[in-house]
Amino acid sequence: MTYKTIPNIVVGRLPLYLRTLQRMQQEGRQVTSSQELGERLGISAAQIRKDLSQFGEFGKQGTGYGIEYLTSQLQKILRVDRVWDVLVVGAGDVGHALARYPGFKNRGFRVVMVFDRDPEKIGQRIGEFDIQDIASLVPTAKEAKIRIAMLAVPAMEAQEVTNKLIEAGITEILNYAPININVPPGIHVEYNDPVVQLQKMSYHLD
Amino acid sequence: MTYKTIPNIVVGRLPLYLRTLQRMQQEGRQVTSSQELGERLGISAAQIRKDLSQFGEFGKQGTGYGIEYLTSQLQKILRVDRVWDVLVVGAGDVGHALARYPGFKNRGFRVVMVFDRDPEKIGQRIGEFDIQDIASLVPTAKEAKIRIAMLAVPAMEAQEVTNKLIEAGITEILNYAPININVPPGIHVEYNDPVVQLQKMSYHLD
DNA sequence: TAGATTGTTAATCGATTAACAATC
DNA sequence: TAGATTGTTAATCGATTAACAATC
Numbered sequence: 001m002t003y004k005t006i007p008n009i010v011v012g013r014l015p016l017y018l019r020t021l022q023r024m025q026q027e028g029r030q031v032t033s034s035q036e037l038g039e040r041l042g043i044s045a046a047q048i049r050k051d052l053s054q055f056g057e058f059g060k061q062g063t064g065y066g067i068e069y070l071t072s073q074l075q076k077i078l079r080v081d082r083v084w085d086v087l088v089v090g091a092g093d094v095g096h097a098l099a100r101y102p103g104f105k106n107r108g109f110r111v112v113m114v115f116d117r118d119p120e121k122i123g124q125r126i127g128e129f130d131i132q133d134i135a136s137l138v139p140t141a142k143e144a145k146i147r148i149a150m151l152a153v154p155a156m157e158a159q160e161v162t163n164k165l166i167e168a169g170i171t172e173i174l175n176y177a178p179i180n181i182n183v184p185p186g187i188h189v190e191y192n193d194p195v196v197q198l199q200k201m202s203y204h205l206d
Numbered sequence: 207m208t209y210k211t212i213p214n215i216v217v218g219r220l221p222l223y224l225r226t227l228q229r230m231q232q233e234g235r236q237v238t239s240s241q242e243l244g245e246r247l248g249i250s251a252a253q254i255r256k257d258l259s260q261f262g263e264f265g266k267q268g269t270g271y272g273i274e275y276l277t278s279q280l281q282k283i284l285r286v287d288r289v290w291d292v293l294v295v296g297a298g299d300v301g302h303a304l305a306r307y308p309g310f311k312n313r314g315f316r317v318v319m320v321f322d323r324d325p326e327k328i329g330q331r332i333g334e335f336d337i338q339d340i341a342s343l344v345p346t347a348k349e350a351k352i353r354i355a356m357l358a359v360p361a362m363e364a365q366e367v368t369n370k371l372i373e374a375g376i377t378e379i380l381n382y383a384p385i386n387i388n389v390p391p392g393i394h395v396e397y398n399d400p401v402v403q404l405q406k407m408s409y410h411l412d
Numbered sequence: 413t414a415g416a417t418t419g420t421t422a423a424t425c426g427a428t429t430a431a432c433a434a435t436c
Numbered sequence: 437t438a439g440a441t442t443g444t445t446a447a448t449c450g451a452t453t454a455a456c457a458a459t460c
Contacts, residue, residue: 008406009451015405019384023361033417040386045417046453053419061418062460079408086404093303098400100299103384107401108408147411148404155229172407174400178225178309180246188410190403194304194380195313197396198292198354199221200214201378202285202314204394205353215427239441251441252429259443267442268436418459425452435442 010051016041017048018074022106024067033064080108087141087170089161090152091116091124091131094176098150099126109148113140117157134161141168148172155179216257222247223254224280228312230273239270286314293347293376295367296358297322297330297337300382304356305332315354319346323363340367347374354378361385 020040024032034045034052041048052058052070055077059065075081086109088095099114114126117134124131132140141149149170153161158177165173171187178193226246230238240251240258247254258264258276261283265271281287292315294301305320320332323340330337338346347355355376359367364383371379377393384399 007451011409012406014409015399015402016386018405019399019402020386023385035417042386044453046455047451049417049419050452057419059418060460061458062416064417077409078405079411080405084404084408084411093306097299097303101400103399103401107405109401109404148407150400172404172411174403174407179229180222180226180248188407190407192398192400192403193221193225193309194307194356194398195309195315196221196225197380197398198290198315198378199224199284199286199313200218201354201380201394201396202290203217203220203283205285205290205378213427241441250429252431253427255441255443256428263443265442266436267434268440270441416460418457420457421455423452423454425450427451428447428449430447431445433442433444436440 004054006054010054013043013047013051014074014078016043017051018071018078018080019107021067021071021074025071029067031064032067032070034059036064075108078108082108084109084148085112085144085146086110086148086150087112087137087146088114088150088152089116089134089137089165090154090176091118091121091126092152095150095152096126098152098176099129111150112144112146117153134164137164138168141165141170146170148174150174150176151181152176210260212260216260219249219253219257220280220284222249223257224277224284224286225313227273227277227280231277235273237270238273238276240265242270281314284314288314290315290354291318291350291352292316292354292356293318293343293352294320294356294358295322295340295343295371296360296382297324297327297332298358301356301358302332304358304382305335317356318350318352323359340370343370344374347371347376352376354380356380356382357387358382 034048037048038045058070058073088098088111091114099111104110114129115132115134115137121131122133149165155177158179159181162181173189175189176192240254243254244251264276264279294304294317297320305317310316320335321338321340321343327337328339355371361383364385365387368387379395381395382398
């Protein structure tokens with residue numbers, strides 16, 4: 001017998017559940033229900049139960065879900081029961097904001113290096129990091145066994161840098177450049193383009 | 207007879223089509239096809255044709271789509287055949303990056319004001335903007351008839367600021383705070399939390 | 413116990429794909 | 437004309453919701 005692979009759309013909701021549960025934990029709450037989670041998230045209770053049931057049985061009938069327990073289970077499922085080292089390419093304003101972003105804390109990630117190709121920037125500091133020469137990206141990232149990169153270079157350079165990232169052993173890329181990049185099978189890309197999000201909303205304006 | 211409302215999932219793909227078409231235009235291309243667009247985007251040609259057909263007939267059999275024409279049509283559909291004024295709340299690193307982001311150019315948006323509540327920051331400059339007191343947000347945004355806001359304040363403050371935004375007549379909110387916000391019907395929210403995206407990817411790691 | 417809520421099945425709903433006539 | 441590609445319909449596929457037995 002073989003395991004069913006989980007749909008991406010389901011995996012994509014788990015971080016939202018986790019984020020809300022961690023927020024509840026901060027509020028000092030002990031238990032919650034699919035209904036309450038659904039109300040906070042604008043998702044139906046049935047869908048939340050169905051999503052969670054793909055991974056196991058985490059609740060108790062009549063009671064709901066222990067927040068601490070479900071949190072720790074989701075962290076295991078999402079592999080954030082540890083801290084992943086992440087690198088940033090591009091030391092402009094976006095790279096700067098990512099390198100200093102306080103929101104990674106307790107959520108499974110930390111930035112450990114920043115690269116740029118501009119000789120003016122190389123050697124300068126961003127927070128606790130020296131900006132490194134992008135020419136050293138491949139050996140340095142390989143050596144550090146980094147798997148995750150955030151890409152914050154201009155669109156023109158995005159594909160070229162992506163190729164380097166893959167050569168360096170990166171398999172997960174969060175792309176802030178407003179362009180689609182080509183990657184081989186097995187490499188995962190998430191896109192973050194604020195204009196795409198704004199345009200989804202401006203459709204509703206007149 | 208009444209018009210069918212377009213599914214959100216379709217509207218959400220239009221900005222990707224537009225972005226790719228604008229890129230092709232930069233490359234000096236004249237025409238494209240649903241197949242080529244699909245290859246660039248990792249979307250099936252059939253889906254692209256189906257999506258576009260919801261809004262009209264933009265192509266020619268045997269030839270494909272005129273890039274300039276389809277671009278201008280998508281801009282009209284997405285209401286970015288004009289430039290929308292956008293405000294930023296929160297003058298930390300994220301707000302800073304948004305206020306100075308060069309990628310809005312030619313894509314329908316421009317930042318026109320930045321607010322923060324920190325007296326240390328108020329009056330300081332970010333690029334061409336004076337950071338304004340959040341206390342003046344409601345009258346100022348109302349006066350300027352701004353409809354779109356980017357929210358880059360700490361999670362703790364997000365709901366309170368959201369309420370102010372709505373009071374100011376904002377109907378479209380791009381939320382960078384890692385928390386769900388409650389809004390009344392008719393207000394649209396898009397979420398941008400890099401950790402949510404990273405966790406979708408770390409699921410695939412081991 | 414009575415009330416509440418889970419996990420799961422079946423039914424419904426919606427989105428994607430395949431296929432092709434129309435036609436440039 | 438022959439080849440290419442659209443717009444659209446029907447078929448398929450997948451996701452969401454409703455409902456409820458199980459049970460805490």
